[in-house]
Amino acid sequence: MATLPLNVNHLVVLAAVVEHGGYTRAAEAMGVSQPSISQQMRDLERTCGLPLVRQRGRRLEATHLGTELAALGRRIGLDAERGARLVAEHAAGLAGKVPVGASMTTAAYYVPRALV
Template sequence: MRNLDLTSLRSFVAVVESGGVTRAAQAVNKSQSAVSMQLKRLEDLLGVALHERRGRQLVLTEAGDQLLVDAKRMLAINDDVFARMTDHAFEGEILLGVPSDIIHPIVPVALKRFHAEFSSIKVQLISSYTRVLKDKFKKGEIDLILTTETNLDVGGETLKQTALRWVGARHGKAWCVEPLPYVASRYCIFKNPSLQALKTAGINFEVLSHVDSDRAAEAIVTADIAVTAMLEGHHPEHLECIATKGKLPDLGAQKINIYGPLHESDYAQRLKDILGNAVRDI
């Protein structure tokens, strides 16, 4: 199987559209002799005459008319593929900060949708505590952040208010123990309001340990050694919200806020919109 040369086809189309070899040579940035040679090679390859002389005019033969239609289509496909594969207009990177306690199920859903629309954009996910993320955002180190907090700072937007719930092991009994065993990571933003709620309700409690990560606290809760506080709908499947029947105080609600993006771009704004929809759909 022999292949048609796209460069020769481009010269052939230029000759037809410009009305002659001289103008075509200028259009494709080649010499007249080079263009004439390309036309001759096409005719030799196909075994047909593409042009014929009628007086001083060079007109297409029937075979030339047919090739012109196919050549334009082939060149259009070539140019479209090349443009799409080499178009770097939307390449870039977004630094997204999200507290670890709300990564699931928000982030997987949002990133999947975003990647389908902007596959060439790299999203670097930074997981940390709300106060750390807000500090980095103020310093310009992160483009876009989600937070969990009771208030909203200037420039932010509240996407949803979600109940803060007591959480324990599935079918666990730790919440019935006195004093109430409680665990949370050292920097958990829900720790202080949870302990304050217990104090206000006059419930004795014991903070088992000040662990350094949410996963460590989660392990202790999973073992039914203690309880903790998490946003409703964001706890792991192996834990459950405790139906305390009034034995433990209500923890109120927390805001899920979004700040940014710091730089204006279509893709950054689109990621913000997708995150907002993902939060609201939970």
């Protein structure tokens, strides 16, 4: 089975283009330039060898393949955000395990109240 060298960043860009209906709004939402979005979309369509979006009036609309790849891009983007949050929480000491030692009486009566 042949595989295409899909760039996950391009899939995230495709998801933004589909969600926002165009390159300019996607670029604004992502905080990048519109030419950067256009180039990444050209690269992705060239890699796939098929169109992923088409013009519908003033908006871009995903093709069937574009819709499926955009869904992958959304999931990748969400997972990347989740990963970044995990790193930030661990770096700030807000995540992880904290061992607590206590006698049976303290563990039964005081620790639950302290954790709430």
